[in-house]
Amino acid sequence: MTVGVLHNNSPEGRAALAAAVREARIRETDLVVLHALSGSAEPSAEAAETQAVSTAVETALTDIDHADAVSWTVAVGRPDPDAVNTLLTLVEEQKSEILVVGSRHRSAVGKFLMGQTIQRLLLEIPVPVLLVKSGA
Numbered sequence: 609m610t611v612g613v614l615h616n617n618s619p620e621g622r623a624a625l626a627a628a629v630r631e632a633r634i635r636e637t638d639l640v641v642l643h644a645l646s647g648s649a650e651p652s653a654e655a656a657e658t659q660a661v662s663t664a665v666e667t668a669l670t671d672i673d674h675a676d677a678v679s680w681t682v683a684v685g686r687p688d689p690d691a692v693n694t695l696l697t698l699v700e701e702q703k704s705e706i707l708v709v710g711s712r713h714r715s716a717v718g719k720f721l722m723g724q725t726i727q728r729l730l731l732e733i734p735v736p737v738l739l740v741k742s743g744a
Contacts, residue, residue, distance in 0.1 A: 609635075609637055609703050609704070609705040610632075610637055610638045610639065610640045610702050610703055610704050610705065611628050611631045611632040611635060611637060611638070611639050611640070611704065611705065611706055611708065612628075612640050612642050612698070612699055612702055612704030612706065612707045612708065612735075613625055613627075613628035613639065613640070613641055613642065613707070613708040613709075614642050614643075614695070614707070614708070614709050614710065615641050615642060615643040615661050615664070615665070615682070616710055617664045617668075618710065618712075618742075619710075619712075619742040620710030620711055620712045620740070620741070620742045621668075621710045622668050622671070622710075622742070623710050623740045623741065623742040624708045624709055624710030624740045625641075625665065625668050625669070625672065625708075625710075626672045626740075627708050627738060627740045628708040629669070629672050629674065629675050629678050631706060631708060631738065632678045632680075633674060633677060633678060635705065635706075637705070638678070638679045638680065638681070639678050639679070639680040639681075640680065640681050640682075640683050640702045640704060641661065641665050641680060641681070641682045641683070642683055642685070642695065642698045642699070642702070642704075642707075643657075643658070643661045643682060643683070643684050643685070644684070644685050644687060644688075644691060644694045644695070644698075645657055645658075645684050645685065645686060645687050646687065647686075647687035654684070657684070658682060658684050661682050661684070662682050665680070665682065683698055683701065683702050685697055685698045691725065692725060692728050692729050692732060695707075695729065695733075696732060696733060699733060699734075699735060700734075704735055705735055705736075706735055706736045706737070706738060707733060707735055707736070707737050707738070708737075708738045708740060709737060709738070709739050709740065710739075710740050710741075710742060711739050711740065711741050712741065712742060
């Protein structure tokens with residue numbers, strides 16, 4: 609079993625990564641950073657995008673206490689028109705026991721547009737979801 613965290617190179621994503629590190633330490637398990645690929649047709653794009661995610665995570669982990677005590681990997685998913693399906697597949701493949709997601713305050717329109725995706729994720733995902741707000 610692993611702790612899954614959605615990759616997002618933002619203050620919210622870094623807050624989620626920090627929470628995921630804490631969860632992995634508490635649960636004494638590995639951390640897996642989940643990322644949906646952009647879907648570029650360029651043959652080398654997948655490897656470059658995966659490396660960019662790994663580099664961003666390595667950089668973010670340097671600011672997180674005890675991150676060096678957690679083993680982590682990056683898992684990428686092929687793009688799917690349905691982002692929730694891609695995420696559900698990644699969580700299942702990585703055997704995540706919890707999913708950590710970063711969040712931020714949204715306007716009424718933002719809540720409407722993002723609410724459907726988050727609501728569907730919460731209804732369909734077979735594991736608990738920890739939603740983390742950034743301090744910023």
